[in-house]
Amino acid sequence: MSVTPGRRRSWRLGLRTSSWWAAACLLVLLRSQPLRAAGEDVAVAGLMRVLAYDEALAERSGRSVVVGVLAVPHDASPATALVRATFGRLTTLTLQGLPVQVVDIELGTIEGLGPALQQARVNVLFLCGGLDARVADIVRAAHELHVPTMTQQADYVRLGVAFALAPAADGKPRLLVNLGASRSVGMRLRADLLRLAQLVD
Numbered sequence: 001m002s003v004t005p006g007r008r009r010s011w012r013l014g015l016r017t018s019s020w021w022a023a024a025c026l027l028v029l030l031r032s033q034p035l036r037a038a039g040e041d042v043a044v045a046g047l048m049r050v051l052a053y054d055e056a057l058a059e060r061s062g063r064s065v066v067v068g069v070l071a072v073p074h075d076a077s078p079a080t081a082l083v084r085a086t087f088g089r090l091t092t093l094t095l096q097g098l099p100v101q102v103v104d105i106e107l108g109t110i111e112g113l114g115p116a117l118q119q120a121r122v123n124v125l126f127l128c129g130g131l132d133a134r135v136a137d138i139v140r141a142a143h144e145l146h147v148p149t150m151t152q153q154a155d156y157v158r159l160g161v162a163f164a165l166a167p168a169a170d171g172k173p174r175l176l177v178n179l180g181a182s183r184s185v186g187m188r189l190r191a192d193l194l195r196l197a198q199l200v201d
């Protein structure tokens with residue numbers, strides 16, 4: 001299992017107070033943009049904004065929000081490269097007043113995933129594409145540590161990932177939330193956000 005610290009750059013996100021209107025504006029903003037533009041993965045940036053609507057984020061994270069970016073070993077696909085580049089630009093942003101760090105994790109054995117997450121102090125796990133056959137096991141390992149999971153893959157939410165921003169039929173991002181999975185790891189997503197999400201069992 002390989003863990004690599006992400007690049008750190010400054011970017012601040014302040015959503016200490018939010019409302020239905022703020023949540024609606026967030027989704028309108030996301031749906032007004034293509035999923036990928038100007039070297040940035042818009043859905044990745046949107047997922048980080050969604051995290052700010054988790055009322056349990058600060059108590060679960062401690063001193064910082066550590067996002068693990070999980071991919072298959074030696075994944076050099078353009079999609080994963082773009083995801084990593086976007087996360088690299090988003091490191092050290094502030095979520096609910098907490099600094100954010102990003103670490104890259106290459107998936108080896110499922111047995112090694114839990115210790116890798118603990119070693120890196122990951123408290124939110126992003127699943128890249130290409131992990132389809134192992135999603136259920138990844139989710140189980142993350143849930144044992146009460147680590148929420150997020151992705152851009154709609155099918156992964158049905159397999160237990162907590163939430164996703166995935167393309168709708170028109171190609172624009174849509175927010176999907178597995179309410180049971182999110183609550184089981186201690187997330188408390190605000191009702192104003194959930195009203196705008198597609199809930200998945």
